[in-house]
Amino acid sequence: MTDESKKLLVVEDDPGLQTQLKWCFDDYEVIIAGDREAALAELRKHPFPVMTLDLGLPPDDGGTSEGFATLEQVLNDYPETKVIVVTGNNERENALRAVGLGAYDFFYKPIDSDLLGFIVNRAYRLHELEEENTRLHTRRPESPLEGVLTGSEEMMEVCRTVEKVAPADVSVLVLGDSGTGKELMARSLHGLSRRNDGPFIAINCAAIPENLLESELFGYEKGAFTGAVKTTPGKIETAHGGTLFLDEVGDLPMPLQAKLLRFLQERTIERVGGRKEIPVDVRVLCATHKDLQQLIRDDDFREDLYYRISEISIRIPPLRERVGDVLLLARAFLERFSEQHGNKIKSFSKDAIAALEGYHWPGNVRELENRVKRAVIMAEGKQISARDLELGGDNANDAQSFDLREIREQAERQAILRAMNHSGGKISQAAELLGVSRPTMYDLLKKYGLKT
Numbered sequence: 001m002t003d004e005s006k007k008l009l010v011v012e013d014d015p016g017l018q019t020q021l022k023w024c025f026d027d028y029e030v031i032i033a034g035d036r037e038a039a040l041a042e043l044r045k046h047p048f049p050v051m052t053l054d055l056g057l058p059p060d061d062g063g064t065s066e067g068f069a070t071l072e073q074v075l076n077d078y079p080e081t082k083v084i085v086v087t088g089n090n091e092r093e094n095a096l097r098a099v100g101l102g103a104y105d106f107f108y109k110p111i112d113s114d115l116l117g118f119i120v121n122r123a124y125r126l127h128e129l130e131e132e133n134t135r136l137h138t139r140r141p142e143s144p145l146e147g148v149l150t151g152s153e154e155m156m157e158v159c160r161t162v163e164k165v166a167p168a169d170v171s172v173l174v175l176g177d178s179g180t181g182k183e184l185m186a187r188s189l190h191g192l193s194r195r196n197d198g199p200f201i202a203i204n205c206a207a208i209p210e211n212l213l214e215s216e217l218f219g220y221e222k223g224a225f226t227g228a229v230k231t232t233p234g235k236i237e238t239a240h241g242g243t244l245f246l247d248e249v250g251d252l253p254m255p256l257q258a259k260l261l262r263f264l265q266e267r268t269i270e271r272v273g274g275r276k277e278i279p280v281d282v283r284v285l286c287a288t289h290k291d292l293q294q295l296i297r298d299d300d301f302r303e304d305l306y307y308r309i310s311e312i313s314i315r316i317p318p319l320r321e322r323v324g325d326v327l328l329l330a331r332a333f334l335e336r337f338s339e340q341h342g343n344k345i346k347s348f349s350k351d352a353i354a355a356l357e358g359y360h361w362p363g364n365v366r367e368l369e370n371r372v373k374r375a376v377i378m379a380e381g382k383q384i385s386a387r388d389l390e391l392g393g394d395n396a397n398d399a400q401s402f403d404l405r406e407i408r409e410q411a412e413r414q415a416i417l418r419a420m421n422h423s424g425g426k427i428s429q430a431a432e433l434l435g436v437s438r439p440t441m442y443d444l445l446k447k448y449g450l451k452t
């Protein structure tokens with residue numbers, strides 16, 4: 001036990017009991033508070049793993065209203081503190097109500113120091129175990145690639161592919177929904193390649209108007225068009241010796257697809273308004289959330305370009321399909337943002353965890369990152385609630401389909417993922433949570449394409 005965890009807060013207004021309680025716990029550093037304000041002032045100063053709380057506090061020493069108000073405030077603001085409620089001999093109802101609200105245990109007066117000592121020691125032990133548990137949960141798994149956090153087998157496979165492919169100078173097409181981490185993977189590919197001393201230049205083909213995209217990519221000569229006051233190299237040239245990342249390549253207009261293809265075949269570019277062929281040495285990585293095969297069928301994407309940019313394809317699974325990743329990433333983001341904001345929020349409430357597990361994350365990791373960032377700023381208690389994350393109610397359940405079978409399957413899939421997340425990927429525990437046998441659980445995982 002650390003020195004800090006040996007502290008015990010005793011909230012008691014009766015001077016006689018204060019003294020008795022003080023020598024009852026000579027193993028602990030006992031701090032006495034006579035009322036709610038004094039107790040909260042102590043809790044603000046340092047964390048207390050355990051506190052005892054007399055329910056009959058002033059100004060309502062004859063009743064319990066002040067005691068209950070103190071209890072609720074402590075449970076809300078200091079959820080890690082175990083509260084042992086001390087109450088009159090025939091006040092069973094109050095004792096049960098306190099435990100119902102979240103008090104750890106209760107104790108009847110007059111004080112039996114052996115029994116109270118036993119309850120306090122047990123509360124300390126439980127607090128210690130819970131802390132250990134939180135530490136284990138927040139421990140990061142070995143990050144396979146710099147900046148990439150994951151514990152899921154699907155993503156580990158993606159990372160292994162990235163490691164293998166990075167040193168080979170091949171073109172890579174990264175596929176995946178918006179916010180899944182395509183750019184992060186492209187940066188890893190660059191970082192692990194022999195070009196990592198060179199530049200990494202990213203351009204989002206969907207974010208730049210069509211008429212500017214050509215000069216943005218290929219550069220222009222002075223006087224090529226109105227406003228071209230000086231010769232300017234494009235992104236491709238700027239990436240010389242390094243990597244060019246074309247995000248949302250599915251949005252590249254047809255004429256530029258032809259020009260890009262020419263560049264990939266000849267490895268030279270011509271600036272807009274120029275005549276000179278400029279040799280450029282870059283590795284091209286592309287990404288898209290669109291279905292390029294469909295675009296090819298619709299004549300919106302050139303098949304020959306597709307083969308050039310996809311010597312290797314890597315598909316990043318959506319966040320909802322990664323077993324265990326939602327909570328792992330949420331905890332990592334919480335740690336990062338609460339450190340950045342200098343506040344002490346360390347955990348998610350139970351309802352927040354259920355909401356995180358139940359939501360289907362259409363915006364993937366980016367959405368999770370944004371929700372946690374916002375919650376850290378908005379949260380008023382010591383824990384992040386589902387409300388702080390703006391999850392719950394209608395937000396969490398936006399299935400728009402009317403197809404009953406589809407809705408049932410979605411719900412089943414969600415439940416399986418929640419159970420797998422909850423059990424840390426342990427199939428037998430997840431099966432138990434869902435009330436199905438292990439073989440059925442394997443069948444379900446297979447049916448929904450969930451790897452373990």
Ligand SMILES: Nc1ncnc2c1ncn2[C@@H]1O[C@H](COP(=O)(O)OP(=O)(O)OP(=O)(O)O)[C@@H](O)[C@H]1O
Nearest residue numbers: 147148149150177178179180181182183184365366
């Ligand atoms: N596995 C991960 N671990 C840590 N952070 C991640 C992970 N995946 C994504 N992120 C973070 O999520 C955010 C979105 O990632 P990124 O921009 O790479 O996604 P994207 O798929 O390229 O998105 P878009 O399709 O919208 O361009 C970034 O802030 C990124 O750092």
